[in-house]
Amino acid sequence: MRNSILLRTLVILLGITTIIACQEKREIINFPKTDLSTENLIPLPLKITPTNSAFGLDQFTAIYTSNDAEFKKVGAFLSNKINTKIDLDVPVNTATDKTPTKVIYINKTENLELDNQEAYQMYITQDSVIINAKTAAGAFRGIQTLRQIIPEESNDTLTEHKMWLVPTGKIIDQPNFEYRGAMLDVARHFFSVGDVKKYIDILAYYKFNALHLHLTDDQGWRIEIKSWPKLTEIGASSEVGGGPGGFYTQEDYKDIVSYAAERHMIIIPEVDMPGHTNAASLAYPQLNGNGKTPKVYTGTHVGFSTFNTRADIVYAFVDDVVREISAITPGPYFHLGGDESHVTKKEDFNYFVEKVSKIVEGHGKIPIGWDEIAHADINKSAIAQFWSNEKNAKTAVEKGMKLILSPGKKAYLDMQYDTLSKFGLHWAAYIPVDSAYVWTPETYVEGIAKENILGIEAPLWSETISNIAELEYLAFPRVIGHAELNWTIKENRNWENYKVRLGNQAPYLDRMNVQYYPSKLIDWKKSKHTYKTIVKD
Numbered sequence: 001m002r003n004s005i006l007l008r009t010l011v012i013l014l015g016i017t018t019i020i021a022c023q024e025k026r027e028i029i030n031f032p033k034t035d036l037s038t039e040n041l042i043p044l045p046l047k048i049t050p051t052n053s054a055f056g057l058d059q060f061t062a063i064y065t066s067n068d069a070e071f072k073k074v075g076a077f078l079s080n081k082i083n084t085k086i087d088l089d090v091p092v093n094t095a096t097d098k099t100p101t102k103v104i105y106i107n108k109t110e111n112l113e114l115d116n117q118e119a120y121q122m123y124i125t126q127d128s129v130i131i132n133a134k135t136a137a138g139a140f141r142g143i144q145t146l147r148q149i150i151p152e153e154s155n156d157t158l159t160e161h162k163m164w165l166v167p168t169g170k171i172i173d174q175p176n177f178e179y180r181g182a183m184l185d186v187a188r189h190f191f192s193v194g195d196v197k198k199y200i201d202i203l204a205y206y207k208f209n210a211l212h213l214h215l216t217d218d219q220g221w222r223i224e225i226k227s228w229p230k231l232t233e234i235g236a237s238s239e240v241g242g243g244p245g246g247f248y249t250q251e252d253y254k255d256i257v258s259y260a261a262e263r264h265m266i267i268i269p270e271v272d273m274p275g276h277t278n279a280a281s282l283a284y285p286q287l288n289g290n291g292k293t294p295k296v297y298t299g300t301h302v303g304f305s306t307f308n309t310r311a312d313i314v315y316a317f318v319d320d321v322v323r324e325i326s327a328i329t330p331g332p333y334f335h336l337g338g339d340e341s342h343v344t345k346k347e348d349f350n351y352f353v354e355k356v357s358k359i360v361e362g363h364g365k366i367p368i369g370w371d372e373i374a375h376a377d378i379n380k381s382a383i384a385q386f387w388s389n390e391k392n393a394k395t396a397v398e399k400g401m402k403l404i405l406s407p408g409k410k411a412y413l414d415m416q417y418d419t420l421s422k423f424g425l426h427w428a429a430y431i432p433v434d435s436a437y438v439w440t441p442e443t444y445v446e447g448i449a450k451e452n453i454l455g456i457e458a459p460l461w462s463e464t465i466s467n468i469a470e471l472e473y474l475a476f477p478r479v480i481g482h483a484e485l486n487w488t489i490k491e492n493r494n495w496e497n498y499k500v501r502l503g504n505q506a507p508y509l510d511r512m513n514v515q516y517y518p519s520k521l522i523d524w525k526k527s528k529h530t531y532k533t534i535v536k537d
Contacts, residue, residue, distance in 0.1 A: 029056060029158050031126065035113065036169035039101055039149045040504035042480055043207055043487035045173040046114075046498075054165040055102065055124050056158070057082075057150060062100035063092045066108035068138035073262070073518045075106050076144040085150060085511070086164055104129040104146075106139050118209070119174035122146065124166060137264040141207050145171060177441075179404060179455030180486035181210035181268070182413075182479055184471075185462040187217035187279075188300070189239050190246035195468045199257050199475070202512060204263035205484035211260060212268040212335060212457060215248075218278035218305055222247045223269070227320045235283035242298045254328050261330065268368065269325050272337030274307040274320065274344050274352045281305065287314055289344065300463045303342030309352040319359050326363040334360045339370035339387070350376040357382055368404065371396065383454060386445065387412075393445050402454045402528075403445075410439050411482060413460040413475050417517060423464045424474055433502075433519040438480035438495050458482040462474055469515040476509065476516035477502055497521075 032435065036050035065075040072077055075092045082090050090104070100341055109132045120133040120142035129146065133139040146166075154162040182203055184191065200211055215223045221235035224247060235246035248256070257267045274289070278297045281288035288294060289306035307314045326334060336356050341349050353376035360367040366384040367373075372393035374384050380400035386393040387406045396403060405411065408428030415431040416424035429435070443452045458479050465471050480502060484493060506524045510515050518524060 010024070010355070025115060029126075031056070031158070034167035035164060036124070036149070036167035036171070039167060040501040041145060041148050042498075042501050043484040043506060044492050044501070045145065045171050046489065047172040048169060049171075049521045050167060050169040051125075053126055053168040055126060055129055055168055056288075057088070057090075057164040057166055058102070058159070059088065059161055060098055061088075061090050061104065062094075062096070062102075063090050063104045063106070065093060065106040068108050068136070071106055071108050071139055074143060077140070077262070078104070078106070078146070081143075081147055085101070085147070086152065088162075088164070095478075096313055102127055104131075106131045108133065108134075108136075108139070113172060113522070114174045116174040116309065120145075120171075121173075122171040124168045124170070126168065129166065137209070138438060140204075140264045141173070141175075144205055144207055145173065145388050146287075147205070148508075175207070175487045176489050177453065177455035177486045179210060179457070180208050180483070181404065181455065181457035182208055182482070183211055183212035183214060183270075183406070183457055183459035184503060185217070185460060186222050187214055187216040187220050187239075187272075187462075187468040189241075189243065189462040190220065190222060190236075191462075191468065191471065192246075193248065193252050193256060196256050198468065198512075199471070200256075200263060200265060202259050202476075202514065203479070203483075204260075204265055205508070206480055207487050209264060210266050210331075210457070212270060212459070213256075213259060214270045214272065214459075214461075216271045216279060216337075217276045218302070219299075220245045220247075220267075221279040221283065223253060223325060224249045225321050225324050226250070227324065228317065230283040231280060233283070233468065235279040237421040238279070238296045238298055239466075240298055240300055241466070243466065250324070250328055253325075257329060266331030266333070267329060268331060268333045268335055269329055269366075270335035270337055271318075271321055271325070272339070273356060274309055274349065275303060275305055275339070275341030276337060277307050278305040281307070284317070286311070287317060302340045306341055306344040306348075307352065309348040310345065315355055315359070317355055320361075322356075322359050322363050322365075326360075326365050329365075332366050333368050333383070334363070334447055335364035335368040335385075336373070336478055337362060337369060338373040341372070346375075354378055374399065374401065385457065387459070390445050394447060397448050397452045403448065404454050404457050405444060406457045406459050407444060408417065410444070411456060411458045413458050413478055414462070414464065417519065421517075422473065423470050425461075425464060433477055433481065433517075433521050434495060434499070436478040437485065437493075439485075440490055441485055442490055456482055456486045472515040473517050476514050477505070477519065477522070480505065 031054040032401040037048045037102045064070040068296045120138045123130045131142040232247040239245045285293040289308045357378040371386045374392045374396035384396035385404040416426045503523045504525045
């Protein structure tokens, strides 16, 4: 089987080579020297070997892929993004009236130097770009790298037509961490499907592979549960400050999930329990832990609400919620919350987490919870998300659990940059752009080794933000630094080098109409173009 795959790949490559070699009037171009190692790539790849020439992307370029449905989708995605960036149509796996003289080939192969499922290799010569990957996810990560090294401006001096010079060389790459996530709180303030999609677009560009949606809290319930309709009829009608709230229908949610999947990202739904549950108890007071019907809550305090952890109806409710959401969530995880349950007795909290984790597992999902869940007697396959308490993180590891790192002092995107920040809080720390990048996740918690860490997640809580521009102000550019911490090995991370590459992300952020915080620590390279509308990535 393996030999037949190799043979088929060789036949395809030979065919492409023949296309190039047989051009009767092939242009001979003296390309200027270009250095692939100086490109402004984020996250920085594992290894770059420049060969100091250029691949001339132009109207005579075509994209070919292995005969695999998912690889074909990657090729189509790349073609669309090239067109969005430089207004060049590059055909995919199709004959055109222009015989291609240069090709981009996205190749499915088992023969990689690296074993990681998201690894890829890229070979760029004057005639071709070949991206090798075992999986479509690996190929998708590879084309994000290629997108970054395609220049915005064409070189109009080498030929009579426009040509964009891509530096030649070899890239060998794979992620540092398996899990590379961001979190968006849509409960304190609601964000539309379009807003979430835009966030997904940009996260995918920087090789994130997970978006955690904080779907429920005291201020609002944001996901339709058909067996408990009052959750959205009543529980979704508020938000911080008394705004209109809102919710996702299950069709909306499936749309978000599908959109993420097209970008090889998973959605992780969170239903925060047993605390942070005022909105749920507002809709169904029988869930409440104090026996009273609560009032609509539009403030920002935490820790005052709880479910009745000894009531059978609560677990019937949880089972229905987890069942309905899990059925429309293809990813492996379900986040059960578990943070800041200050009015839940310790024994009741542990009892609840133990029962709910089994419900989650019963619906085929791996439970994730904030680091407080480490004290419950749960399966070691569950994952603890460290945000505040190092003792909790160590307890989880001692039990054999994996960690997601989200330390408030470094990874919380809702923290203010400084005392002058328009939005955000600072209970954990002020986090300027350099502080968000200059830390070492592999050794951040003393005594916890890298093999215990699944990856980093950068949460964005929405107490102080209510629209996409405010979201972007807090998330960008800090979340881009978290992309590099997650993907790039620590030996290749360097603030002085990174801040230059970050400044050169400005044209992309401008093209996407991202209202990023223009930190004075960064020398921002502004685009020559003016982008007046949001461009979907």
